Amino acid sequence: MSPASFHEMWRELLPVGRSPRSGGYRRYAWTAADIDCRAWFRAQAEYRGLTYETDRNGNQWAWLGDPTGTDAVVTGSHLDSVPNGGAFDGPLGVVSAFAALDELRARDVRPTRPLAVVNFGDEEGARFGLACAGSRLSAGKLTPEQAHRLTDADGVTLARAMEQAGHDPEAIGPDPERLSRVGAFVELHVEQGRSLVDTGHAVGVASAIWPHGRWRFDFHGEANHAGTTRLDDRSDPMLTYATTVLAARKKARLAGALATFGKVSVEPNGVNAIPSLVRGWLDSRAADHDTLDRVVAEIRRAAAERGERDGVRVEVTRESFTPVVEFDHALRDRLTGILGGDREVPVLPTGAGHDAGILSSALPSAMLYVRNPTGVSHSPAESADEDDCTAGVTALAEVLEGLACR
Template identity: 55%
Template sequence: MVAPGALLAAIDGVGADRRRGGYSRHVFDDAERQLREWFVEQAEARDLRVTTDRNANVWAWWGEPGDDAVVTGSHLDSVPGGGAFDGPLGVVSALSAVDVLRERGFRPRRPLAVVVFAEEEGGRFGVPCLGSRLLAGTIDADRARALRDPDGVTFAEAMRSFGADPSRAGRDEEALRRIGQFVELHVEQGRGLVDLDRPVAVASSILAHGRWRFRFRGQGNHAGATLLADRRDPMLPAAQLVVAARRAAGSVADGRATVGRLVPTPGGTNVIASTVDVWLDARSPQDAGTRAMVEELTAAARECAGAEGCQVEVTEESYGDAVRFDPALRDRLSGLLGDAPVLATGAGHDAGVLAAAVPTAMLFVRNPTGISHAPEEHAEDDDCTAGAHALARVLDHLAG
């Protein structure tokens, strides 16, 4: 077996972000293209048959593609300045698990595949799990094609430059039919396994979560020549929204509300902004709690904008209801892995998108820092190897 740590080391320099630290790897950019090429090389070295579907997701098949397959994998893209493990660990662990099974002389009785989903983090086009959402038909294809990155490039244009046909993007009945069960391994994004002193866990659920853009409109003007009484400064209600988000999250049980991105236009130091875009990430265990936070913050944004003589527009950019992973599959895997602990997660995943269409499960590997979406994200080599062996056992059980 080529250990996950060794496979991660092979891609260590790809997409390193000197300004933010960590890695910035976004769909169809140079870094992500290099990682796709690397994955294809690794898959073909294992005699896996590689195909790319109509939504730019990459599949590596053990034998002939077929229906009712056991599928594993994750993603290779990252958030801006993300860690080394979020996404890639699931991909390299799948390759390592294939190595383990081959060394044992295993031959799958069901089709078996490793998949790399496109744009899971939404770091370029703003919508998370875009590849799996398109495949499952949970996002309108026309809307997806029209999404724009910060440079104004549409998803359709980016697909075309990659050599894919954007007119074919959308729900993929053939690909869905081929997924009998999907198991995604991921680095844990939290401290559950640290506190339990266990290397591997099985997922139970994902919080209801979404992203909303608040666009505050005011009047751009000179920072020195404009009296305070004459200003319509959209930065003020934007700043008040940031503070209100923390307050709103505290009013909902296990709620989380975060502003991680704020963009003023035109963005000059001595310029009163004309518009300020603020992106809100809101999550809670139940749909009602998440919606309640967003309603509270929308009302607060309108009140604060009005007080400053500004306007606000609120746009829901993505949303996923709470996910409960297939309970029978979850319990089977927990028992198979020696009563592995069962943990909920606040992070969204491709497995969560697919859960409405096919039986899905997730495995988590211990993260000693408890930090994710940041350079400090980590997993020890021994735990990564334990995760790959756990995944191999799962694939043996399901596909054998």
């Protein structure tokens, strides 16, 4: 790999959507920052003479070889971010994909299967609340009707946002013909955890993604004056919410699972007002479906019991769910064989969702992880060392060569 290839791309992309206050990123789907990222992707494709196209769901593709060919090998990730997210989650996979193609060309490798780099839209779901919207639409996991009902915090629909960005929202929907031409999808991603740090390896291979979902808890109380209403006369949903947050931590810890209330909204949201409504979003994940179901059921039960004591009505809505993903065993073993030789290659599960997990039901998918020295992700502190990024590009290039050259 030419070091300039990776680092020049990284420097170009680094300022896009970055907050000068937090140092984190706000690259929300179909916003100005996202449009700038998409322009960057297209420029990289055209600079390399790749065939560029945008599919019906707004996902971007850059092809080396015949875009209509079969048994293609595809790599890439996403460019959008969570609120104040880090630089590596998503973009590392896209930048590394272009750099890996550069390395193959520098080595005069001539693939016999089409190769493509993809940028899937709205992977994080930060704006419209549903993760992996672009890949879900393509794989038929999200219907156009469901997608059209998605709105952001300002009431702007996904369809309207796409239209304002120049994309036709009436065209969205399943894309089986395109996906049928893909023989393998390999996504490189910064590790969101510390497993590689503990093993001492720069690169690992994914084994599975834990089942995970998002649930909205609506705590309905009674608005009243904070300075005149006696404590015993209150129906305060904030109390119920706070107790539920603590219950979620306890239930998850006892089950060896994960549960997080990371987003909350309050009405009327006044300092001197008892809330009428507290709305909190639960993210929960576990190693298996039964454990996840049990943990969420226990959290719901704790919320209902506390709500009855507080005079608060609790409603729970499941907004998204992704079952356990076992990555294609044959493809996973092929990757470990290509990268291993006489070296050990760590094979790791993760609790983080990815486009590769969504696509796994439609085509053989796999993932490579690049070591994260702190394990921190979804934060400006997210990082990867320069040498490890280079090792990731080299590993991806080896994988692409092994898969695309018969």
